[in-house]
Amino acid sequence: MKKLATVFVAGQIALTSLAFAHGPTPQKIDETVVISAPVDAVWNKVSDFSTIADWHPMVEKVEVPEEGTRILTLKDKGNITESLDDMNADAYSMSYRLYEEDIEVFPVSFYSVSIELSEGAEGTEMNWKGRFYRADTGNFPPEHYSDEAAVAAMTEFATTGMESLKTQLEGHK
Template sequence: MLLPLGAVLARPAAAHGPSRLKVTQKIGIEAPADKVWALIRRYDALKDWHPAVASSPADKGEAEGSVRIVTLKGGGTITEVLERHDDAKRLYAYRVRDGGDALPVTNYASTLLVTPDGDARCTVEWRGAFYRGYPNNDPPPEKNDDAAEKAVNAVYASGLANLKKLAEAR
């Protein structure tokens, strides 16, 4: 009798939906924080420092609620909404409204932050929280937790590496 009861009790756990995933990447840059912040502070500047982005116009600049349409060089668009922009703290936070098929994630929110490490060095942190692209149980491989984390890590790594290159070259 214990075996069938155990099987019944295990079912609710299997029916539980996906867990919220988190990715954080940091990079040290040999440049002052204000200089690096100047490169990324404009909400429409993503195209200027992220190598995968062809265009990134923002309809209201750095105003809360500004909508940014990110067009990727490899195809696809992502619609993002600015939730917070703080020049004093050198950060902005945004949420993806529509990721199309560009990223295998849903309910994605992200923050970019530049922190000084003395006068001539800083750390840039890019962090995000999201759910995998397939919200139900048994997701296909291209929309499971691993695919979601891998995709976001790749976006952050390529963007931060290029930002470092640009900031340190100037």
């Protein structure tokens, strides 16, 4: 793992040509899991943008069409594409966003996520924050495209991933 200071990714320029269905009301999640492993061990896993399938059980595979972009194939669902915004190894933090949505695969029309690690008394605290919009940004969304559905999907993805990483790194059977 290269110890880079701050990497800004050029993908952001291309990204703006896509029309996102931003709605008027963003939602948020803020989830933390404590992992009994050194912060660098957790960071090595998390910061490799192309290998999330190795530790996230909902991700079947990852393709990297270009540096800083990843296509996630979600198990039994399909593809969504994410783009890296920032990677700061010194601060153990990274952020990325949804680049190409598919609300049939993941019921969120846009999200940005930041993951930050810190050293706590019990181990490494892994914090996963998300800001996002529901799938149907109109005023009368069906239930499966509502704010609640979006919050549930974002929360499940964050906690499932972190719990699985915890299990892997703590060496549970």
